[in-house]
Amino acid sequence: MKKFLNIIAIIMLFGIVAYFALGYYIYNTMTIAHPKCESVYMDGRRDFTPSYFEGEYDYPEIDIDVSTYLMESYEDVEFPAREDGIRVSGWFAPASTPSERVVIVVHGGDVCKRNTSVLLPAGMLANNGFDVLLIDLRNHGDSEVVGERFTGTDEYKDALGAYDWLITQGYAPESIGIMGVSMGAATSVNAFGAEENIAALWSDSSFSDLPTVLEDQLAMNGLPAFMKSAVILVAKLDGYDLNEISPAKSIKNHANRPMTITHGTEDEWINVSSAYTLHEATDSAADLWIIEGARHVEAMFLYPEEYAGKMIAFFDEALHP
Secondary structure (H helix, E strand, C coil): CHHHHHHHHHHHHHHHHHHHHHHHHHHHHHHECCHHHCCHHHCCCCCCECCECCCECCCCCCECCCHHHCCCCCEEEEEECCCCCCEEEEEEECCCCCCCCEEEEECCCCCCCCCHHHHHHHHHHHCCCCEEEEECCCCCCCCCCCCCECCCCCCHHHHHHHHHHHHHCCCCHHHEEEEEECHHHHHHHHHHHHCCCCCEEEEECCCCCHHHHHHHHHHHCCCCCCHHHHHHHHHHHCCCCCCCCCHHHHHHHCCCCCEEEEEECCCCCCCCHHHHHHHHHCCCCCEEEEECCCCCCCHHHHCHHHHHHHHHHHHHHHCCC
């Protein structure tokens, strides 16, 4: 009996070790960041700038003409993140005509400001009357490297640093909006909730909270949902509380400011249910645009004219010089 119990204990110990080892592997895979746009995803895009980028997206059939969205003029800028002072890199692109209104544009996880999915909406705005500030989040692009991960918990401070910098440049709070895609949308929502003077929010394909998007990622990769607890614990041991901050909590501080939440029904990375959760958290105060058949952040590529028209009309009404 003693020998049998020892075997059971060894098996249980092995199972526990394997459980947390897999949890660490999932956590590491999902959160590892590649500064200087060095992720494999950015292959072929690292030389993109506001004045030169191409219209391909994640799927071979998507390659649109972006010539009308290129931004001829832009400058490199730097500023500190709010609270912790981490150095944030950005591009400031003035509107094609003089403007007193500006939109902060925030990229997704493990990419950078050179990605087409932020250069495209930035160009839509800059060529239709809005100054634009594209930023690299911490541990991404040309911003300061302070760790090897992105988690969606601290990046909102970088967006708040962008807002603070724009105030020093003379922009009025009522003239400053923010838009983001994917994790950049979640970052934008968190910044919007933390800074009551950001005038308007456009959120494209945000998750509602980190545990939920973790469930989506596990399902997409054919992994059991019970691994979520292991990943959350591993993250906490690494210094990140995935339950501490979430877009679903942050957006409740909307104070009836203008908001648009958009998402595709075929999003394989972040389930469209997140958009409904965020919309519900605003007590339906936000505009909700669900795009049938669109995959992750794909709407701007499938329907660029409609996307540009809706986004420009939204910020045109929401921002005041």
